[in-house]
Amino acid sequence: MLTTYLWLTIISMGVVTFIIRLSFIVAWGKFEMPPLLRRSLRYVPPAVLAAIILPELLRPNNSPLDLSWGNARWIAGLVAALLAWRTRNALLTILIGMIVFWVLQVMIKV
Amino acid sequence: MSPLNFDTEIFINRSSFFSGIRAQLPILLGVAPFGMIYGALARSAGLPPEIAQAMSSIVFAGSSQFIATTLFRESAPFIVIVLTTFVVNLRHALYSASLAPYVASLSLRWKLLVSYLLTDEGYAVGILRYRSLSSPSGRGAGGEETQHDYYLGSALALWTTWQLSTALGVFFGAQVPASWGLDFALPITFIAIMIPTLSDRPSALAAVVAAVVALAAHDLSYKLGLILAALSGITAGLIAEQFMSHRIETVEKVNGSQG
Numbered sequence: 386m387l388t389t390y391l392w393l394t395i396i397s398m399g400v401v402t403f404i405i406r407l408s409f410i411v412a413w414g415k416f417e418m419p420p421l422l423r424r425s426l427r428y429v430p431p432a433v434l435a436a437i438i439l440p441e442l443l444r445p446n447n448s449p450l451d452l453s454w455g456n457a458r459w460i461a462g463l464v465a466a467l468l469a470w471r472t473r474n475a476l477l478t479i480l481i482g483m484i485v486f487w488v489l490q491v492m493i494k495v
Numbered sequence: 496m497s498p499l500n501f502d503t504e505i506f507i508n509r510s511s512f513f514s515g516i517r518a519q520l521p522i523l524l525g526v527a528p529f530g531m532i533y534g535a536l537a538r539s540a541g542l543p544p545e546i547a548q549a550m551s552s553i554v555f556a557g558s559s560q561f562i563a564t565t566l567f568r569e570s571a572p573f574i575v576i577v578l579t580t581f582v583v584n585l586r587h588a589l590y591s592a593s594l595a596p597y598v599a600s601l602s603l604r605w606k607l608l609v610s611y612l613l614t615d616e617g618y619a620v621g622i623l624r625y626r627s628l629s630s631p632s633g634r635g636a637g638g639e640e641t642q643h644d645y646y647l648g649s650a651l652a653l654w655t656t657w658q659l660s661t662a663l664g665v666f667f668g669a670q671v672p673a674s675w676g677l678d679f680a681l682p683i684t685f686i687a688i689m690i691p692t693l694s695d696r697p698s699a700l701a702a703v704v705a706a707v708v709a710l711a712a713h714d715l716s717y718k719l720g721l722i723l724a725a726l727s728g729i730t731a732g733l734i735a736e737q738f739m740s741h742r743i744e745t746v747e748k749v750n751g752s753q754g
Contacts, residue, residue: 388543388546390573391542391543391546391567392546392549393573394563394567394573394576394577395546395549395550395553395554395563396553397573397577398550398553398554398559398563398576398577398580399553399554399555401577401580401581401584402554402555402556402559402580402584402587403610403611405581405584405585405587405588405591406584406587406588406590406591406610406611406613407591407606407607407610408588408591408592409588409591409592409594409595410591410594410595410598410606410609410610410613411603411606411610412595413595413596413599414599418588418589418592421733422588423589424733424736425729425732425733426585426586426588426589427697427698427732428697428698428701428728428729428731428732428733429582429583429585429586429725429729430558430586430688430689430692431689431692431693431698431699431701431702431705431728431732432701432702432704432705432724432725432726432727432728432729432731432732433562433579433582433583433705433721433725433728434558434685434686434688434689434692434702435689435701435702435703435705435706435709435724435728436705436706436708436709436720436721436724436725436728437562437565437682437685437709437721438682438685438686438689438706439706439709439710440709440710440713440720441565441681441682442682443710444710444713447713447714450710458679458682461679461683462682462683462686465683465686465687466686466690469686469687469689469690469691470690473690473691475525475684475687475688476525476528476687478683478686478687478690479528479532479680479683479684479687482679482683482686482687483679483680483683486676486679486683487675487676490676
């Protein structure tokens with residue numbers, strides 16, 4: 386990857402993020418947040434995260450939909466999701482999810 | 496606010512600064528591992544160490560850094576990475592709007608610093624203190640306003656932790672062999688973050704619709720599937736919310752007319 390391109394990208398990411406954070410602080414009293422935007426923001430985290438997670442689990446490396454037992458990713462992901470739901474403990478979820486993934490990978494290869 | 500000069504606006508009360516740091520400590524324990532995971536993933540995605548580290552300083556927004564790492568790995572183009580960052584970090588506009596009245600009297604330079612340090616965790620800890628502004632606990636021994644010191648203490652503690660944990664991850668991540676499948680920590684981390692956001696039906700629907708569209712549109716060029724899926728999910732959530740509130744109103748009307 387070209388280093389200049391990488392620098393340009395992360396600086397632009399920083400500028401965009403900074404402008405969002407600064408927006409209402411610097412423009413206090415000049416304009417209000419549109420109600421539709423305010424309501425939309427609630428759905429950004431679930432929508433964006435789901436859109437990243439599912440292809441990572443079910444279509445690794447751009448493969449066709451893989452819901453077989455040979456794909457350790459979606460099984461470990463399902464275990465992690467259940468764990469996150471029951472415990473609400475992020476670190477525990479990550480730890481167990483990774484362990485399940487490693488164990489399944491070894492079993493699948495054997 | 497003191498009219499004297501820039502420096503007297505903040506850092507007038509050292510003890511508030513330190514109580515801000517203390518308030519952030521339990522959260523730091525949770526943040527540090529994510530910083531390390533990010534650093535390690537950024538390296539395994541092929542980013543040079545200085546870029547991985549600089550992203551933590553320049554962007555300073557965990558979830559968007561994780562997502563950008565995936566996009567870099569898959570060679571997504573510049574505009575898609577920046578646009579995705581915009582969508583993912585748009586929630587900070589809410590924090591900005593919420594803090595705005597409390598920092599309105601600060602000079603522009605301090606506002607710039609407050610904004611740069613505005614994260615989920617920094618906001619969560621800071622806003623509690625700002626809301627107690629009118630109560631005695633919101634003021635220092637001399638009666639001066641100390642909530643800005645408190646915010647900066649907690650936000651700078653977070654900033655420092657994020658930089659250091661990134662550095663650790665960047666350093667040790669390079670030693671982890673690819674066969675360990677460390678990249679799988681990314682979807683797992685996102686699952687841990689996403690599940691608690693599915694607090695009601697519209698949110699759950701937003702996630703399901705986004706997931707289905709993302710799976711179907713995964714072959715779209717330039718990784719545009721992600722943005723398309725996110726926008727579809729958000730729209731679905733809004734429609735569901737509208738529909739449910741209508742239904743509740745109707746039920747209330749029916750009940751009201753019966754009673």
